[in-house]
Amino acid sequence: MINNLKNNENIRQLITYALVGTCNFILDIAVLNLLMFIFKIYKGPILIIFNILSFITYSINGYFFNKRFTFKSNKNSYFKYASVLGIFMLINGVIFSFLSLYNIPNISQLLWANISKAIASILSGFLAFLVNKFFVFNH
Template sequence: MTKHKRKSGPFQFMQFSVIGVANALIDIGALNLLLILFYTDDRAMLLLYNTVAYTLAIINSYFWNARFTFQHTAKGSNRQRILFIIQAIVSLGVNNLVFIGANALMEVIGIPNWLRYNVAKGLAMFLSFLASYFMIKYVVFRRKKGKN
């Protein structure tokens, strides 16, 4: 029997969510800072800004989730790092797709720029957060069968 009981279920999701709030602050903060410093309405530049903001948040996510949320299964192996990068790229794709898609939809219905960027970013963060959690839990830091 191992010394530490594996964290899972609601407590693990709660830890992931707390770290997710910090990631969200980094993500939306970086996006808004870029928009304040270098305002644009160009979709390609918005995509670049969103990618930079999301990348900063995902680096923070890896650091804290590997040390706390998934500490009993995070080995820091090359395999886990590669899987984490793959899930980050998939989550970034979800994030960018939702951000640009929601932004375009809200533009058509006439929502002001600042509001639509932030609402689109919030929706993108939420959906990529869910995708990321399940990929990290069941692919990146999954527990090997037969281990308690």
């Protein structure tokens, strides 16, 4: 019975993390698209800089929502959280930048940049959940 409760809590955390992550992804994509629109740059290493700016926005948002709703933690662990997200933001940025260089024919650069960002976010997001769960919020 205790194992079932623990499993239910793990599932609840994963689902909540995914919901917070989805909101953060929308925020991330909005900031990223705004920067790409303003500067008319849709591929290459400059996207890493755009990614850093969108990271700052969603990391602050994600920290407060994950701390309160996902892991229900009272610890002041923003530095750990930002450090973990910083590492995964770099991983995300490299994957994103790399994928953006290989545009699929008949797809606009803007659409491919967003698809690349989604792929990079899914890959890095799942790993970030595990690190946040066990390292940052100690659950």
